[in-house]
Amino acid sequence: MSLKISQAIEILEQHNLLVSSKVTDPEKVVTNISYNSKEDQTNGIFFCKGINFKPDYLKQAQQAGAVIYVAEEAFDEDTDNLIVSDASKALAVLSAAYFGYPDRDLFIIAFTGTKGKTTTSYFIYDILKEIYPQKVALFSTIDRIVGPNPEDEFKSDLTTPESLDLYRDMRRAVDNGMTHLVMEVSSQAYKKNRVYGLTFDIGGFLNITPDHIGKNEHPTYADYLYCKKQLLVNSKINIINRDTNDFETVYDAAKQTSSTDQIYLFGRDQTKSDLDFLLTSKEATLKDSIFTVSAVSDKAKTLQVAGDYKLGLVGDFNEVNATAAILATGLVKIPVTNIYDGLQGAHVPGRMEHIITKDHGIIFVDYAHNYASMKALLGFLRREYPGSKIKVIVGSPGDKGISRRSGFSKVLTELADSAILTTDDPGFEDPADICRQIDEKIDHDKVSTKIILDREEAIREMITTSQSGDIIVLAAKGDDPYQKTKGIDVPYPTDSVVAKSVLRDIEGE
CATH class of the missing domain: 3.90.190.20 (Mur ligase, C-terminal domain)
Structure with missing residues (x-):
């Protein structure tokens, strides 16, 4: 992986992020990228980011081999630097370029929600594996899976990784032959610009209730909601739980970038006239639950996913997550028989x-x-x-x-x-x-x-x-x-x- 300094300058200018630059050789190619001063920085570009950043971190990075830094202020005027208006956004767009835009080689399905996004992601992952064995990557709160081998599966430290780590893992997934990626997108991912500039093929919104509000997270519920709904703004096709709180606000966000025929609404409340899919519980036991997904609108009928499903995970609340997974995989044209089998055998670590x-x-x-x-x-x-x-x-x-x-x-x-x-x-x-x-x-x-x-x-x-x-x-x-x-x-x-x-x-x- 590499990045030419002149290319980095051009990208930052395209995103209106570049404030100034001090570059000795614009044609120089860096072969390392990092925001962690403890890592090897040989011939690297180092990002000074975060509210707790200290100038000493830059000195450590320079001693480890960094040849240029990106920051919101000039910490060392004698060293090549790119001064930007937002270091976290700069990290995202330059990481994408450094790793060769691996997102362009993946069909990406992403979900957000106060609850249920991990379970939904695993359901989608298990269904897609039915058709694309050893071709599906997963970025979740629990695990990150970037390939078919044991060393390609490891525990996650964040629900949505930092942008550099996100693109690095996407590149690893593509190099391992992955064609699809299922990922959770947290509100912090937008708050911290971890997914800045990224567009999803399918985005899903499950629900929202007050959470992650505090001094180190979102200052208000309004800020939390704003960050959550950005997933829909940045997705080509949207799936929304009609029963979510603040539905109108969420729906309006989806309509900013998607036409109504690319927005699918599902829910349990059959009195809602705008539903595309109706979810109805039928039977629940200690081992599984059976529920029905009915196609209400003409648009819904074209997906051909209506029917009874058996979920190998107890809890009627998981039926909502399963319905979202059915719609997402239906949009990928997964046959109903494979969706059924994937849900019946679905397993989510640490869930029920x-x-x-x-x-x-x-x-x-x-x-x-x-x-x-x-x-x-x-x-x-x-x-x-x-x-x-x-x-x-x-x-x-x-x-x-x-x-x-x-x-x-x-x-x-x-x-x-x-x-x-x-x-x-x-x-x-x-x-x-x-x-x-x-x-x-x-x-x-x-x-x-x-x-x-x-x-x-x-x-x-x-x-x-x-x-x-x-x-x-x-x-x-x-x-x-x-x-x-x-x-x-x-x-x-x-x-x-x-x-x-x-x-x-x-x-x-």
């Missing part, structure tokens, strides 16, 4: 895994990590098991998503019988303080609570004190194999592994 115990109830492990997703999960379990006690283990991350804490307080009060508050990626905050913030807003006349900071101990306590008929929910962490603590990823066995270990101790094999 259930463990049936001998004498301690049923344990559900799920990544539900905000009010909306937790309400959907607990509401489903309350309907399915009306005579059972719902017992929840949950924590909330530090340094972000502050609004989730009051959301957990509310949903536990509404739908739980008891809860143990515990640690979940505390970052640089005290997990005890986070738990207390959740606990103080819970109505303790309705829900009994205790705080056990050691998550493994909390799970052991919950399981050993439960009995047949109880429903235990290990929430928010899912399949995460670490706790993010003070900047370090501390290994953690995962909730499922801990629960099974406890059961071996108290119930045997």
Whole structure:
């Protein structure tokens, strides 16, 4: 990979990003690109970005071989530089060029939503694999898959990677023979310009409720909504859940760049006259759920995806995600039989895994990590098991998503019988303080609570004190194999592994 300095200048000018340039040799070709001063910078272009950037980082990069830097101000006037109005946007457009615009060689399907985007992405991934085996890449909150070999699958550190990492992984996927990419796009991806300049073939909007609002994320709900809807503005074809909050605002965003015949609406509310597809639940068991997708409009009928489907993941809320996946893959012309088979065998790590115990109830492990997703999960379990006690283990991350804490307080009060508050990626905050913030807003006349900071101990306590008929929910962490603590990823066995270990101790094999 390489990039000529004159080409970089031209690209920045095209995007109205270049403020000034100091370049000794415009024809010089850089063969490295980075925003991390700890990396090898040999003959590289280094980006000075982020609110916490320090001039010392540039010095480190120069010592490691950087020959030119991109920044919003001149840190070193004696060194070649490109001064730009927005370093994060510059990183995106120059990364795309450096890696040879790999997005142009991929059919990209992207989804956003406060809840459900990970599950929907996995559903689409599993369906596409039916027709394109070893040709489908996945960028999700959980995993990043960029090729067919074991070394091409690894854990994600961000829902949507930084733009440089995004294009690097796209290039790796293309070089590995991938033809399709399914990805989640977070609100932060637009807030931080990680997907700046990227156009998606299909974009989907699942839902929105207040989340990710706080000092390190979105200052207001309006800002959160604005960033979320940008996915639709930057997609050729749009799929929208008609039942989402702020539907009119979301729909108007889609119409900015797509004609109405390229926007597909689905939902459960059959009174909505503008629906293209109607979703109806039929049957749910502990192993799967059966639902019907009906084509309402003439436009919908041309996709030929109407019919009954069986989803190999419990929870009626997952039927919404599955319907979105059906429409997305229908638009790719995947045959209905393959869509059916892909959904029936779909698996999402850390989502609605259930463990049936001998004498301690049923344990559900799920990544539900905000009010909306937790309400959907607990509401489903309350309907399915009306005579059972719902017992929840949950924590909330530090340094972000502050609004989730009051959301957990509310949903536990509404739908739980008891809860143990515990640690979940505390970052640089005290997990005890986070738990207390959740606990103080819970109505303790309705829900009994205790705080056990050691998550493994909390799970052991919950399981050993439960009995047949109880429903235990290990929430928010899912399949995460670490706790993010003070900047370090501390290994953690995962909730499922801990629960099974406890059961071996108290119930045997």
